Amino acid sequence: MNASGLETKLRALLGSVAPGAGAESVPLEADLRFELDLDSMDWLEFCLAIEREWKVAVPESDYTRLASLSSCLEYLESHRR
Amino acid sequence: MADLLLPSLGPDMESGTVLEWRVGPGDRVQKGDIVAVVDTEKAALDIESFLTGRVEALLVAPGTKVPVGTALARIKLEDAPAATELLRDSSVEERVSSEAPLPVHHSSERATAEERGERADRMRAAVARSMSRSNRDIPHYFVSADVDISPLATWLDGYNGIRGATDRMVMSAPLLKATALALRRVPELNGTWSEGRLKRSESLNLGVVVSLRGGGLLVPTLCEVDRLPTATLMATLREVVRRARSNTLRASDLAEASFTVTSLVDSAADQVWGTIFPPQVALVGFGRARSSPRWIDESVVSRQCVTVTLAADHRATDGHVGARFLDALGRLLEEPERL
Numbered sequence: 001m002n003a004s005g006l007e008t009k010l011r012a013l014l015g016s017v018a019p020g021a022g023a024e025s026v027p028l029e030a031d032l033r034f035e036l037d038l039d040s041m042d043w044l045e046f047c048l049a050i051e052r053e054w055k056v057a058v059p060e061s062d063y064t065r066l067a068s069l070s071s072c073l074e075y076l077e078s079h080r081r
Numbered sequence: 082m083a084d085l086l087l088p089s090l091g092p093d094m095e096s097g098t099v100l101e102w103r104v105g106p107g108d109r110v111q112k113g114d115i116v117a118v119v120d121t122e123k124a125a126l127d128i129e130s131f132l133t134g135r136v137e138a139l140l141v142a143p144g145t146k147v148p149v150g151t152a153l154a155r156i157k158l159e160d161a162p163a164a165t166e167l168l169r170d171s172s173v174e175e176r177v178s179s180e181a182p183l184p185v186h187h188s189s190e191r192a193t194a195e196e197r198g199e200r201a202d203r204m205r206a207a208v209a210r211s212m213s214r215s216n217r218d219i220p221h222y223f224v225s226a227d228v229d230i231s232p233l234a235t236w237l238d239g240y241n242g243i244r245g246a247t248d249r250m251v252m253s254a255p256l257l258k259a260t261a262l263a264l265r266r267v268p269e270l271n272g273t274w275s276e277g278r279l280k281r282s283e284s285l286n287l288g289v290v291v292s293l294r295g296g297g298l299l300v301p302t303l304c305e306v307d308r309l310p311t312a313t314l315m316a317t318l319r320e321v322v323r324r325a326r327s328n329t330l331r332a333s334d335l336a337e338a339s340f341t342v343t344s345l346v347d348s349a350a351d352q353v354w355g356t357i358f359p360p361q362v363a364l365v366g367f368g369r370a371r372s373s374p375r376w377i378d379e380s381v382v383s384r385q386c387v388t389v390t391l392a393a394d395h396r397a398t399d400g401h402v403g404a405r406f407l408d409a410l411g412r413l414l415e416e417p418e419r420l
Contacts, residue, residue, distance in 0.1 A: 019327075021294055037294065040251040040347045041322050048246035060241045060249065 003073060010072055013049040017042050028070040054079070083132055084140075084152035090121055090335040097121050098146040099153065108136045110156065115331065117153060122207045124200070124299055127331040134158040200328075204297045215356050219274075223354055224403035225390040228411045229375060234385040236417040253289075253344040254315035256367055256387075258420045260342055261285040261306035263409040269398045270363040270391075270406055271339045279362060279397040288338030288358060289318065291325040299325040300341060300358060301334040311420050346370045352388045362394040363403075365410075 007028075014023035014036060021036040032038060038046065047058045047066070056079045058066070065075045087097055097119040104116045115127040116136075137155040141147055215221075233255055241249045264271040264285055272281040285307040288300040301321045306314060324330045341364040345353050353366030366389070373386040389410060391403045413420065 018294060039292075040253070041319060044246055044249055044251060044319070045323075047249075051246050058246060060238070 003077075006073055006076055007069065009053065010069060010076075013053060014046065017045045017049060026069065028073075029068050031067055032069065032072075033067070050076075082137065083134075083156050083158055085116065085130060085132060085154040085156055087119065087147060087149055087151045087153055088128070088332050089149045090123075090126060090332055094121055094149060096146050096148045097126075099141045099143050100125055101143055102139055103127075104136050104139075104154075106136050106138055110134065110136060119332075120200075122203045123335075124204070124325075124330050125328050126335065127329060128153070129331055129333055130156070132156045132158060201295065201297055204299075208298065211358060212356050215359050219357050219359060220395040221357060221392050222395045222400055222403065223390055223392050224400055224407060225352065225354075225388060226407040226411060227373065227386050228389050228407075228414055229384045230370060230387050230414055231385045233414050233417040234370070248312070250311070250315045251318075252346045252370060253367075254318055255311055255414075255417055255420050256344060256346070257287060257289065257303065257306055257318065257342055258309070258311050258314055259410055259413040260340075260365055261287060262413050262420070263406055264340060265307055266409040267402060267406040269402050270393060272362055272397075273337075273339065273360040274362050274394055274397055275360055282339030284339065286336060286338050286340075288341035288361070289321070290341065290343040291322050293326060299330065300338065301325050301330055302336045302338040304336055340364070343367070346387060352390055354390050355392045357392055357394055362397040363406075364392045365406075366390045366392070 011023050011026075014021075014026070014032065017023075018036045018038060021038075023036060026032065026035050032046075033043065036042075043063070047063070050056065050066075050072075051058050054076060056076070062075070066072050090097075100118040100120050102117050104110055104114075110116055110130045110133065112129075112131055112133045114130050116130045117128045119126050119128050134156040137157050139154050141151065141153050147153075230252075233252070237250060237252060237255070268281055269279065271285060272279055274280070284305050286302050286304045287306045288302050290298055290300050292298050301324070303309075303314070303317060303321065309317065321330075321334055324334060338358070339361065341355070341358050341361060343353055343355050343364065344367045346367050346369060348369055350368055351371070352368040355364040355366045357364045368388040368390070370385055370387050372383050374381045375384040375386070377384075389407060391406055393403050
């Protein structure tokens with residue numbers, strides 16, 4: 001999956017975790033938890049969705065590396081290498 | 082033969098509208114199976130069967146608003162003698178089948194935007210009624226304490242550190258458990274005010290405030306929280322929050338609560354001074370988990386703290402009781418591994 005494919009998929013996952021919150025248009029650098037009004041339960045669902053989609057483990061210590069869409073993309077890229 | 086009745090899902094509920102049937106005549110149902118979706122003022126709810134048997138007839142057509150206690154369906158009980166065909170109410174069945182059914186929505190998106198808007202308006206109205214009644218009728222008092230949750234935060238880091246996202250826990254789960262155990266020690270806060278006196282509840286059924294995206298809130302009930310292992314409580318909480326936010330709550334999620342918890346631990350609010358849900362007599366609010374300076378022996382150290390604020394009904398209890406609750410809760414949170 002290329003970068004734009006990853007981004008599309010990430011936005012779709014966020015959209016399913018937080019329907020109607022505007023995941024499809026959230027800026028790449030925006031703080032996801034604030035912009036999409038995600039609480040810790042939503043965040044857990046988001047991490048779970050990432051783990052399932054890309055078969056990666058997302059330890060709690062990596063949460064800060066998922067703060068924005070662009071950092072999520074970097075994170076996923078680094079796991080593919 | 083027995084009738085499946087429309088249950089009351091809260092003190093204010095007088096009626097409900099059957100949105101759709103999930104079963105038809107001839108289907109087998111077990112206790113706990115979802116048989117219908119019913120719209121109430123607060124939300125569309127999945128109604129579970131409290132009977133096991135075979136559906137004889139549906140008695141209420143989709144789109145019909147009926148009072149609480151109305152027979153929705155007739156169930157032939159599993160071990161009841163067979164007398165089915167004669168008892169079938171064909172006239173009602175014909176009425177049901179001849180009316181145009183409501184569109185069947187997927188559970189994640191059970192309503193059109195317009196219906197969602199209407200429901201949001203009604204939910205706002207229900208919250209407005211309940212909270213106005215609370216502020217009008219209940220003389221609130223508030224007591225508050227900064228609780229050191231460092232032991233809990235450390236325990237939670239250790240717990241989550243070795244688990245995948247499926248099994249991780251959020252702070253609210255152990256806070257709920259600790260609340261239930263503290264209420265066992267201070268049972269005066271667990272109950273309802275009715276007919277001029279406090280009626281204590283035998284069970285620790287906690288209402289949990291769930292904020293909804295786009296505004297509004299729902300307060301599903303977690304039953305017998307004191308008896309649930311914290312991991313089970315977390316799994317239950319997760320499912321209930323998911324159901325609340327996807328508008329797929331079940332009738333059993335709205336069992337009568339005896340106390341309410343509102344958790345803003347991962348918000349920006351240091352404190353939350355809540356409004357009691359009548360007829361309950363108390364509510365606890367957890368503010369943001371934050372680093373705070375604390376005196377330990379002779380030095381100041383940084384600790385993780387949460388401001389816990391209890392709102393309680395002064396007709397039922399006094400500040401002394403509220404303070405005892407805060408004390409009990411603080412002690413429980415010092416030893417999270419025992420929760």
